[in-house]
Amino acid sequence: VITSKSIFDFFLELAVAMGYGEDFWGGSIPKAMDDQLEPMGLTMDALRMKPTGVAIPPKPMAFEKYEAVFNRASPRLNGEPFLPDGKVQIYNAAFAAAGFNPLPEWRAPPESITGTPELLNQYPLVLSDYHTSKNFSASWQRNVPQLREIQRHPVLHIHPQAANARDIADGDWVKVESLHGWIKVKAEIYPGIRPDTVMLLHGWWQGCRELGLEDYPILDGGANVNIMYSVDKDRAYDPLITAMASQTLVEVIKIKAQVDTQ
Amino acid sequence: MNYHQAIETAKKAGERGVPTVCGMCGPGGPGGGCGIYAFVKDGKFVKVAGMDESPVNRGSICAKGHAAPQWVYSPDRLTHPLRRIGKKGEGRFEETTWDEAIAQIAETIKKQNTLYGPEALAILSPARRSYSDYIEIDL
Numbered sequence: 001v002i003t004s005k006s007i008f009d010f011f012l013e014l015a016v017a018m019g020y021g022e023d024f025w026g027g028s029i030p031k032a033m034d035d036q037l038e039p040m041g042l043t044m045d046a047l048r049m050k051p052t053g054v055a056i057p058p059k060p061m062a063f064e065k066y067e068a069v070f071n072r073a074s075p076r077l078n079g080e081p082f083l084p085d086g087k088v089q090i091y092n093a094a095f096a097a098a099g100f101n102p103l104p105e106w107r108a109p110p111e112s113i114t115g116t117p118e119l120l121n122q123y124p125l126v127l128s129d130y131h132t133s134k135n136f137s138a139s140w141q142r143n144v145p146q147l148r149e150i151q152r153h154p155v156l157h158i159h160p161q162a163a164n165a166r167d168i169a170d171g172d173w174v175k176v177e178s179l180h181g182w183i184k185v186k187a188e189i190y191p192g193i194r195p196d197t198v199m200l201l202h203g204w205w206q207g208c209r210e211l212g213l214e215d216y217p218i219l220d221g222g223a224n225v226n227i228m229y230s231v232d233k234d235r236a237y238d239p240l241i242t243a244m245a246s247q248t249l250v251e252v253i254k255i256k257a258q259v260d261t262q
Numbered sequence: 263m264n265y266h267q268a269i270e271t272a273k274k275a276g277e278r279g280v281p282t283v284c285g286m287c288g289p290g291g292p293g294g295g296c297g298i299y300a301f302v303k304d305g306k307f308v309k310v311a312g313m314d315e316s317p318v319n320r321g322s323i324c325a326k327g328h329a330a331p332q333w334v335y336s337p338d339r340l341t342h343p344l345r346r347i348g349k350k351g352e353g354r355f356e357e358t359t360w361d362e363a364i365a366q367i368a369e370t371i372k373k374q375n376t377l378y379g380p381e382a383l384a385i386l387s388p389a390r391r392s393y394s395d396y397i398e399i400d401l
Contacts, residue, residue, distance in 0.1 A: 002341040013360070017368035019314055051281045052265050052315035053297065135325055137287045143338050146329040209337055 008032070036076065050261060100240055105236075110230035111246035113196065118250065123178060123249035125162060126194075129202040129225040139203025143212040152213070154183075154204040154223040157190035158252060162198070165254055173255040177202075178248045181220050181227035184255065200225060263321065264314040268299040271311070281313060286326040286333065287382045296323060300330075307331045 017026035025031035033044045050164045073079040096102035108115035170189040204223035207215040216222035230236040272279035284296040296318025312323035343363035348354030374382045
């Protein structure tokens with residue numbers, strides 16, 4: 001018997017068990033829903049009488065409301081506006097106060113064509129990854145057979161020139177190798193990418209039992225693009241927001257057919 | 263399809279048509295995704311159709327939406343709360359009840375609150391608010 005619970009039920013019940021019931025509608029989902037619908041003059045019972053929902057027209061668009069927008073309380077805990085002077089700041093006073101460069105500053109990624117030309121003999125191509133696809137949500141749902149049948153394997157987009165130079169045909173399995181690790185994916189010949197750059201969809205790790213596809217290794221030999229990048233704490237991250245430089249240099253090598261039995 | 267078509271389609275197939283919201287992606291889920299009709303046969307969610315009346319998707323539905331029943335009944339899905347009984351990473355769990363699970367989590371968090379203070383727990387949720395907001399409180 002499946003005893004799955006909605007995530008909202010879980011958090012409301014946990015809040016009640018912690019002693020915060022008063023702030024969490026006493027654990028009642030219908031009460032929480034009624035509370036959220038109240039500004040629209042609706043209740044859950046009234047909404048249920050309209051099985052296809054109620055379309056509420058958006059408010060008329062207001063233009064040139066810079067002053068109101070710039071001074072609006074932010075969702076930060078102290079409620080201060082994100083733009084303290086009521087202006088967009090190119091010279092960012094908040095960054096300066098925290099000890100960072102107040103002006104935008106270009107920093108080379110840990111490995112790049114211009115930053116580390118000494119690596120180009122071994123790793124001549126730029127690798128990056130993207131996160132949006134038609135068939136999957138981010139890095140999950142690879143285990144749903146109907147979706148996995150549409151895209152069975154991770155593919156590397158590679159320009160025809162770069163592929164030809166490496167004797168790589170569309171659909172070949174390839175090894176993509178950087179200073180930090182290697183992954184095994186299929187080549188997709190793709191004229192819409194720069195000849196010096198290759199890219200793939202992130203988030204490949206799950207197998208699909210129904211289709212007999214096993215999970216991928218998380219480290220070398222799988223399809224986990226995260227292992228391809230530097231994690232040097234001084235060079236790989238933006239110092240303010242800790243976003244990672246999802247870019248490195250790689251070589252792409254065709255894997256011969258006999259190796260490709262997994 | 264529209265509401266009447268959904269009811270008719272369901273009736274012919276011995277199913278129940280349930281107007282609801284798709285939960286297969288980020289913009290979806292409760293709070294404003296694509297309108298769908300979910301079809302239920304003998305208590306089992308069997309298929310999905312896009313809802314014409316929804317201003318979000320106007321009757322269309324993507325591959326993820328169509329695959330929703332496989333997602334719901336996936337053999338990988340956890341169907342009970344599980345309590346870890348081995349060491350971390352060992353992968354040993356036992357089934358427990360929701361009442362026990364919630365009581366144990368609440369007790370653990372309350373104990374951590376007493377021992378280490380409320381900052382011992384952080385929950386990542388898109389409130390458009392950064393972690394530093396929470397860290398700053400105590401500085």
